[in-house]
Amino acid sequence: MSAAPPRRLCWLLQVVFWTLTSSTVPPMFRDTGESIMDFHIMQQFKDAPEPLEPCKWCGDLSTRCNLRDACYSNCSTIANCKKREETCTALRRITGESPPSDALCDGLERGLYVSTVLAEEYPSSDVCAMEERKVADGNLYMCFCREELCNVQPALTKDPEHGKAEGHEIPWIVPLLVKDAYGNPVIEGDMPIRKLCKFCDVKPSACKNEGRCNSSCDITATCVDVDEICVAIWRKNDENVTLETLCHDPKLTLYNYTLEQPDKGRCILKERKVAGGLLYLCACTGDECNEFPSFSEVEVEEWKGIPKAMLIPISLLPPILIAFLVITTFYCYRINRRKKLHRKWEKDCKSRHPNMDCSDIRAIMMDDDRSDISSTCANNLNHNTELLPIEPDTLVGKGRFAEVYKAKLKQNTSDQFETVAVKIFPYEEYASWKNEKDIFSDINLKHENVLQFLTAEERKTERGKQYWLITAFHSKGNLQEYLSRHIICWGDLWKLGESLAQGIAHLHSDHTPCGRPKTPVVHRDLKSSNILVKSDLTCCLCDFGLSLRLDPMLSVDDLANSGQVGTARYMAPEVLESRINLENLESFKQTDVYSMALVLWEITSRCNAIGEVKDYEPPFGSKVREHPCVESMKDNVLRDRGRPEIQNSWLSHQGIQLVCETITECWDHDPEARLTAQCVAERFSEMEHLDSLSDRSCSEEKIPEDCSVDDTM
Known part of the structure; x- marks a missing residue:
């Protein structure tokens, strides 16, 4: 090397750590007829948006190019840019017989080899295309590029096709065959590449x-x-x-x-x-x-660029995705199932009530389309300080806890009124009133076979503090009264039995007909006097003073404290001997099914399709007293395994025969062998076509209806 000016020597000392020299020149670039030049590779500062790949980085190297279109750097050192603003640079200087002694990097604010570098001249492609610069001591060519190792083979022209018109081939790739140390050929036709x-x-x-x-x-x-x-x-x-x-x-x-x-x-x-x-x-x-x-x-292999701490979360993505898909599928299934239930309910609703807009009452089901009370008032608790203008009229029933009156609900702007029923509890029976009010206040209880509820009130009267429940009024009275006055036909039996089963199935269900979740309810005091007959001869359940909501949060102790409740005549065997399985909530529903079987027997015993119809008798008739005690019923039901009699003459009618088979399965001594209320309702639905088998007239009135007081409530 020739002596170098002090300024160039300082720059050379800065890059000496990165500098490696090669003692050989690739043979394809040897051309002894040309002048000696130097080939210097460095990095030039530039305001680049992203860090660049490594560049070739060597000091001054004596080399010989073909002086036509391209050079090969002959540089064996690769260095990473230290600053994100740096780009790859190549310099070529022709200085006669002696190459220059140093190289340097420079910024935009200074000249590079005394040649000013403008910002717009910085690289915009991966080709390092050299351009001539005017210097005093020779010819200077320089180029810039911004791709990985793009300064390894700079071009002496910006146009790759330049030179072919003159008959010259541009030596970008020199054909030769090289073998590695193991005798394996390197890619044929390519220039050997060092690793x-x-x-x-x-x-x-x-x-x-x-x-x-x-x-x-x-x-x-x-x-x-x-x-x-x-x-x-x-x-x-x-x-x-x-x-x-x-x-x-x-x-x-x-x-x-x-x-x-x-x-x-x-x-x-x-x-x-x-x-x-x-x-x-x-x-x-x-x-x-x-x-x-x-x-x-x-x-x-670990993924490059990803920390180890991220590998575990990434590995959990597949199971999380699968879980998400399963949950989404289940959710879509539930939504689709609910829509199907809505359509099915609307279809059934329209078949029962052709004039009813079922789409508007999916959540609020009307009790009776001919009831005097408005459905918009149903199942609401009166929170107003002003009491409703209700005037009790006639006493229509009396039970253990309350009295029932036929009453008038006056309109605000006229003398007109609606007929309602008022159940009045004395101050001492607050617990019974509150339990029935809580059951009625559940909006999901609404069903056409459950008594329609208006509101609940606390009143102060001359007789002291009272608690009122206001409901719909049904003039036909309870089922016991109706059966004692009427002989029914098969069609009436089917209506009464099917609607009774539908009402109990709704109580026991964990969802409404619309598919909305609901808490199951057990009646626990099912009997013919606690079932009302509507004007269309269908049943609706009432008197929920002893009912129990089967909340899954209830403990075994809570259920045990509910006690032995109900009417002894209609108690199931397991209730009589206090052996209900408290750990299984279905056990409470099975006691209702037993009581329903006795009510179905009462209805069947008054149907003219069985032949000779005797006077009305409650279940077990004269075998027990009018108001039997628990011990008396234990002797009949537990010791003697007694049940109400089903005569052979009843079985001559196909429909009655199916009803009797259902009754027998429902009052089975083993609770788990009994049918569910939903199953009974489905059986009655299948019997509908058997109506034509009976040619006898329906509802033969035996005794004129009156407003006598019922003492059996």
Whole structure:
């Protein structure tokens, strides 16, 4: 090298750490007829939006180009840009017989080799196209580019096609055949490419002899010889663990060991026998393949650029996605099922009530389309301080806890009134009033076969404080009264039985006909006097003073404290001997089914389809007293296994025969053998076509109706 000015010498000292020189020149670029020039590669500052890939970085190199279209840098060193503003740069200077002695980097604010660099001249492509600059001591060509190693082969023209018109081929690729150290041919027709490897001296390492290691090497170098490959050496002795990365010719031994056939993509460490420690060695041929050497061939490679802490959350994504799909599918199924239930309910509603707009009352089901009370008032608690203008008229029933009156609900603007029923509880029966009010106040209780509820009130009267329940009024009275006055036909029996089963099935169900969730309710005092007959000869359930909401939150102790309740004549065997399975809520529903069977027997006994119809008798008739006690019923039901009699003459009618079979299954001694209320309702639905089998007239009135007081409530 010739003497260099002091300024250039300072810059040369700054880059000497990164500088490697090559002693050979590729033969395809040797042209002895041309003048000597230098080829200098550096990085030039620029305000780039993103960090660039590594560049070739060498000091002044004497080289010979073809002086036509392209040069090859002959630089074997690769360096990462230290600043994100840096770009790859190439300089070519022709200075006669002696190349210049140094190179430098410069910014936009200063000239580069005394030649001003403008901002708009900075690279916008991956081609390093040289342009001539005017300098005093020779010819200067310079170029800039922003792709990985884009300054390895700068072009002497911006147009890749330039030169062909003159008959010259641009030497971007020089055809030749090269073989590696193992005799394998390199890609035919390509220029031999030296490998990029991690190249660090022996460094301390935290790797154990398992899994995958990180070399933590930040230096990437181009191997000096085309035959060299990437190598990693892991060592452990009594004092420390080290890891070394380098380039090495596989034809030569390394630490007295011959390298095995290298893997192309991964560096798999293999143990070698050494005295006083452990040594693992691996070789590979891919670019920077020795950065993450592995101790296992089946090791699952970690994703580059992703921290280990992120791998566990990423691995959980598939099961989370599957769970999300399952939940979404189930949700869609529930929504679709609810829509189907809505359509089915509307269809059934329209078949029962052709003039009713079922779409507007999916959640509010009218009790009776001919009832005197408005459905818009149903199942609401009166929170107003002003009491409703109700005037009790006639006493129509009296029970253990309350009296029932026929009453007038006056209109605000006229003398007209609506007829309602008022159930009046004395002050001492507050608990019974509150329980029935709470049951009625549940909007999901609304059903055409459940008594329609208006409101509940607390009143102060001359007789003291009273508690009122206001409901719809049904002039036909309760079922016991109706059966004692009328002989019914098969059609009436079917209507009464089917509507009774539908009402109980709704109480027991955990969802409404619209598909909305609901808390099941058990009546616990089902009997003919607690069932009202509507004007269309269908049943509706009433008197919920002893009812129980089967809330899943109730404990066994809560259920045990509910006590032995109901009317002894209609009590199921397990209730009589106090052996209900408190751990199974279905056991309470089975007691209602038993009581329903006795009511169905009462209805059947008054049907003219059975032949001769006797006077009305309650279940068990004269076998027990009018108001039997629990002990008396135990003797009949438990000891004697007695049930109301079903005569053979009843079975001559096909419909009655099916009803009797259903009754027998419902009052079975074993609670778990009984049918559910929903099953009974479905059986009655299947019997509808049997109406034509009976040619007898319906509802033969035996005794004129009156307003006599019922003492059996």
